Amino acid sequence: MSYDLAVWDGERPLDNHQAGATYDELCERYLESDDVVPPTPRIVAYVEALAEQYPDNADRSVVWASPPILDEASGPVVYLLMSYSTAEEVSEYAASLAREHGLVCFDP
Numbered sequence: 001m002s003y004d005l006a007v008w009d010g011e012r013p014l015d016n017h018q019a020g021a022t023y024d025e026l027c028e029r030y031l032e033s034d035d036v037v038p039p040t041p042r043i044v045a046y047v048e049a050l051a052e053q054y055p056d057n058a059d060r061s062v063v064w065a066s067p068p069i070l071d072e073a074s075g076p077v078v079y080l081l082m083s084y085s086t087a088e089e090v091s092e093y094a095a096s097l098a099r100e101h102g103l104v105c106f107d108p
Helices: 014-031 041-055 082-098
Strands: 004-010 077-083 104-106
Touching: 004 014, 004 041, 004 082, 014 041, 014 077, 014 104, 041 077, 041 082, 082 104
Parallel strands: none
Antiparallel strands: 004 077, 004 104
16 A cells, blocks of 8 residues: 655645646656656655655665655656555655655545
8 A cells, every 4th residue: 555645846736636637747748658757856856865764675675665665757757656555654755855856746
């Protein structure tokens, strides 16, 4: 079981409806596409900072439901799958870190 967040580089949505529409568009364009799009530098910096706090080790991860987390990034978006047991703590940190990096954090 996992808890998921999406983080992207872009304008802050006005409300949840607009955030949902932006999320759907980003998923279709970047996460569900067969095209490989390297993550943007801001997303890479965010994921690296997140992994400093919560290591991204596929063999020993108790935090990430799908490590390595950079593999879940494409273009201006990253989709974070957290283990449910640590989701409260990790999601709070992930959202705070997204704000620090000037990124949008959305709970789909």
